[in-house]
Amino acid sequence: xxxxxxxxxxxxxxxxxxxxxxxxxRAGINQIACVLIAVMLWLFGIDKGFWSGLxxxxxxxxxxxxxxDVGRAVVAGWLYRQHGGSTGWPxxxxxxxxxxxxxxxxxxxxxxxxxxVLGLPAGVALVHTPVLMFSVLAAMVVxxxxxxxxxxxxxxxxxxxxxxxxxxxxxxxxxxxxxxxxLFNTLANLRVLIGLDPAQAQAMLxxxxxxxxxxxxxxRVDRHALAQEFDALRDYLALMAVRMGARLQPSFxxxxxxxxxxxxxxxxxxxxxxxxxxxxxxxxxxGRIDISARRDAGRLQLRVRDTGIGLAADGTGTAGSKFGLxxxxxxxxxxxxxxxxxxxxxxTDADGGTEALIQLPLTPA
Amino acid sequence: MNTPTTAxxxxxxxxxxxxxxxxxxxxxxxxxxxxxxxxxxxxxxLDTALALxxxxxxxxxxxxxxxxxxxATALAEDWPDGGRPFPLLVxxxxxxxxxxxxxxxxxxxxxxxxxxxxxxxxxxxxLQQRLAQRSPPAEALAQTLDQLRSLLxxxxxxxxxxxxVIQAQVGSLVHLVPVDQVLYFEAADKYVRVVxxxxxxxxxxxxxxxxPQLDPAVFWQVHRGTVVQARNIVSARRExxxxxxxxxAGHPEKLVASxxxxxxxxxx
Numbered sequence: 017x018x019x020x021x022x023x024x025x026x027x028x029x030x031x032x033x034x035x036x037x038x039x040x041x042r043a044g045i046n047q048i049a050c051v052l053i054a055v056m057l058w059l060f061g062i063d064k065g066f067w068s069g070l071x072x073x074x075x076x077x078x079x080x081x082x083x084x085d086v087g088r089a090v091v092a093g094w095l096y097r098q099h100g101g102s103t104g105w106p107x108x109x110x111x112x113x114x115x116x117x118x119x120x121x122x123x124x125x126x127x128x129x130x131x132x133v134l135g136l137p138a139g140v141a142l143v144h145t146p147v148l149m150f151s152v153l154a155a156m157v158v159x160x161x162x163x164x165x166x167x168x169x170x171x172x173x174x175x176x177x178x179x180x181x182x183x184x185x186x187x188x189x190x191x192x193x194x195x196x197x198x199l200f201n202t203l204a205n206l207r208v209l210i211g212l213d214p215a216q217a218q219a220m221l222x223x224x225x226x227x228x229x230x231x232x233x234x235x236r237v238d239r240h241a242l243a244q245e246f247d248a249l250r251d252y253l254a255l256m257a258v259r260m261g262a263r264l265q266p267s268f269x270x271x272x273x274x275x276x277x278x279x280x281x282x283x284x285x286x287x288x289x290x291x292x293x294x295x296x297x298x299x300x301x302x303g304r305i306d307i308s309a310r311r312d313a314g315r316l317q318l319r320v321r322d323t324g325i326g327l328a329a330d331g332t333g334t335a336g337s338k339f340g341l342x343x344x345x346x347x348x349x350x351x352x353x354x355x356x357x358x359x360x361x362x363x364t365d366a367d368g369g370t371e372a373l374i375q376l377p378l379t380p381a
Numbered sequence: 382m383n384t385p386t387t388a389x390x391x392x393x394x395x396x397x398x399x400x401x402x403x404x405x406x407x408x409x410x411x412x413x414x415x416x417x418x419x420x421x422x423x424x425x426x427l428d429t430a431l432a433l434x435x436x437x438x439x440x441x442x443x444x445x446x447x448x449x450x451x452x453a454t455a456l457a458e459d460w461p462d463g464g465r466p467f468p469l470l471v472x473x474x475x476x477x478x479x480x481x482x483x484x485x486x487x488x489x490x491x492x493x494x495x496x497x498x499x500x501x502x503x504x505x506x507x508l509q510q511r512l513a514q515r516s517p518p519a520e521a522l523a524q525t526l527d528q529l530r531s532l533l534x535x536x537x538x539x540x541x542x543x544x545x546v547i548q549a550q551v552g553s554l555v556h557l558v559p560v561d562q563v564l565y566f567e568a569a570d571k572y573v574r575v576v577x578x579x580x581x582x583x584x585x586x587x588x589x590x591x592x593p594q595l596d597p598a599v600f601w602q603v604h605r606g607t608v609v610q611a612r613n614i615v616s617a618r619r620e621x622x623x624x625x626x627x628x629x630a631g632h633p634e635k636l637v638a639s640x641x642x643x644x645x646x647x648x649x
Contacts, residue, residue: 196475196476197443197475197476200475200476200493200494200495201396201399201475201494203494203495204396204399204475204494204495204496205396205398205399207402207495208398208399208401208402208495209398211402212398212401212402258398259396259398260395260396261396261397263395297395297443297445298445298446299445300421300422300424300445300446
């Protein structure tokens with residue numbers, strides 16, 4: 017059935033206003049279809065008079081619509097309560113019997129009503145088989161038109177939602193990259209270095225430029241090479257090293273055969289930032305941060321490990337670090353679905369600290 | 382303009398370059414200021430300030446061990462009576478998350494990194510004026526306390542889901558202590574003492590983590606290291622120093638509410 021609409025976040029939002037509008041449009045389509053049917057029946061000579069045929073067609077058509085639409089709404093509502101996710105369209109296995117039964121009832125009631133309106137004696141020739149068959153066929157066609165319209169509408173909404181999610185993630189990424197505390201502290205250090213050691217200041221400025229460049233480039237593409245990812249982290253950690261001095265000891269381990277694999281740009285950056293902000297910065301003597309990539313059972317493992325104060329000891333950071341972790345998880349989910357994961361755990365060896373591990377499929381850049 | 386004011390100042394800053402620069406700038410703008418060795422973390426800053434009692438403290442907000450705000454809180458609580466007047470505080474921050482500019486610079490001033498020369502000059506001028514016409518220590522302290530309270534209110538972590546039961550582990554046994562039976566929590570190094578009428582437990586947590594999970598109407602923080610269930614407080618006695626001694630129902634131990642929280646105990 018409509019598996020794509022099972023994800024509640026993708027479900028179109030139906031406001032009362034859009035509901036009324038779609039109702040009005042469906043009513044319009046229905047009346048046009050009824051008139052067309054009346055014209056066809058008249059042209060094929062099945063109906064003797066055009067006007068009486070139109071009355072029959074309109075009444076039968078509208079009663080059919082009433083039964084089918086109510087049936088559809090009831091089943092869709094029931095399915096929604098059972099499984100969640102709502103498109104208003106229960107799918108053909110449900111709709112085929114609803115259309116047939118709804119048409120039979122609509123035909124009988126519409127037929128009786130039309131005879132009453134036209135002053136014909138009731139109860140004569142209740143079932144005129146060709147006309148009934150024709151009505152069922154027409155109802156199927158009209159229902160299909162409704163269905164096709166609805167599906168197009170849902171696809172549009174889904175496309176819009178996906179686009180919104182992508183730009184939201186892009187904005188979050190920018191926000192985390194250009195965290196004001198980091199930026200202003202870096203500039204403050206740079207300002208001091210300019211007077212103290214112009215050569216080192218220049219080197220620091222180069223790292224800052226490279227960092228900003230990779231940040232901006234990273235928000236424009238979906239993937240870049242792991243080698244580029246490590247370069248961006250080197251720039252970031254070089255900036256942090258100026259600030260923290262010997263308290264920050266970074267190490268990188270990127271096997272050459274993995275360097276050209278593709279990863280979402282700046283995926284690791286929030287994890288590195290967390291390791292510093294919540295692991296090493298609060299620790300008086302500082303410590304190591306090890307960033308490594310590995311191939312394991314056909315998957316790519318990316319590890320950010322610090323020897324900081326550890327997960328439990330950091331009471332204040334939880335809210336702040338969650339932002340970064342959520343961002344990484346959302347990006348992984350968007351690009352890889354269930355086949356990628358992020359886990360955060362206490363490092364198991366004697367050096368202590370925290371380890372963040374990302375596992376994702378091997379994909380070329 | 383001003384006659385040179387001699388004073389001692391402490392700089393607490395974990396980033397070595399920034400500390401060096403602030404020292405150099407201060408030395409140029411205020412040659413008569415005696416600078417203590419830089420403290421590179423919050424705990425060192427607190428210990429140095431309490432031991433050497435400088436007139437001015439420049440406190441970086443984000444530091445290892447204790448934040449600038451925690452250092453200021455601890456100083457306000459532990460500053461010895463009858464010693465030198467409480468130091469003038471200047472917070473230094475890269476990004477003003479605490480809306481420091483809303484405060485009256487007379488009590489707590491602030492600098493934003495990168496620290497600009499003219500901004501620092503203005504700050505130095507205010508500090509010199511205040512040292513020259515120093516208001517009575519009690520009044521100055523009261524003013525500082527007011528601003529610290531307000532800052533602490535802003536810095537408080539957002540409320541987390543309420544804790545119902547404390548789980549205290551001893552070896553392989555976990556004791557379950559309903560939160561409403563807790564008389565008070567007390568910070569003890571890396572642990573928190575959980576004291577009930579019958580016994581006490583140690584849990585591996587910090588008050589900082591625990592506090593957002595407690596109902597502030599039920600559990601009152603009375604000291605940076607003590608949170609007490611208010612309905613167990615029988616009486617509060619105000620001491621000369623501004624501290625308040627609390628007597629608990631059914632418990633022999635007395636608790637001390639610091640100057641910073643003494644305002645919680647006032648007759649109706």
